Amino acid sequence: MRHGKKINHLGRTASHRSAMLSNMASSLILHKRITTTVAKAKALRKYVEPLITKAKDNTTHSRRVAFSYLQDKTAIQELFGPVAEKVGTRPGGYTRIIRTGYRLGDNAETCLMELVDFNELMLKDATPAKGKAKRTRRAGRTKAKGAEGSAAEAKGAEGDSTTEA
Numbered sequence: 001m002r003h004g005k006k007i008n009h010l011g012r013t014a015s016h017r018s019a020m021l022s023n024m025a026s027s028l029i030l031h032k033r034i035t036t037t038v039a040k041a042k043a044l045r046k047y048v049e050p051l052i053t054k055a056k057d058n059t060t061h062s063r064r065v066a067f068s069y070l071q072d073k074t075a076i077q078e079l080f081g082p083v084a085e086k087v088g089t090r091p092g093g094y095t096r097i098i099r100t101g102y103r104l105g106d107n108a109e110t111c112l113m114e115l116v117d118f119n120e121l122m123l124k125d126a127t128p129a130k131g132k133a134k135r136t137r138r139a140g141r142t143k144a145k146g147a148e149g150s151a152a153e154a155k156g157a158e159g160d161s162t163t164e165a
Contacts, residue, residue, distance in 0.1 A: 008043050021047045026075040028095075029083060033114035041097045041113040052094045055084040086117040 010017055020040075025048040028034050036044070051069055054062040058080050067076050087094050096119070098112045117123070 026072040029075045032118040038109045038111045055079045
């Protein structure tokens, strides 16, 4: 039974696992997208999302806490700079895992892990969907018929006036 065993050890010692997650988190913050296995990505999500939440309040204490996890000054500057600005209004869910298939060597399931607000392609697709207004059947028909009917009457009235003159 695995009662209370929430952490995935990933077949590594604690020191190796913490070093690996630290390096992967730094790479994710610097490059905004990394390719890894699904198991590592799920472990990394639990590691990096609290750091991004800490980056929202730019205090000395939160910077020091984040540095104790990442051990990389450039990653800290990137995290508290552009990353914190983009995710400032988002309440959580800063990462996305996109499965890409299986690796040839060991058949491990691979994925692409990325920061959500930095994928321009997905952001472009999301903006037109928000622009459409919600319509019900009844309101759509009556407004459409009313607009078409008045437009047709206006054209008819204009056409009559030109033929008579």
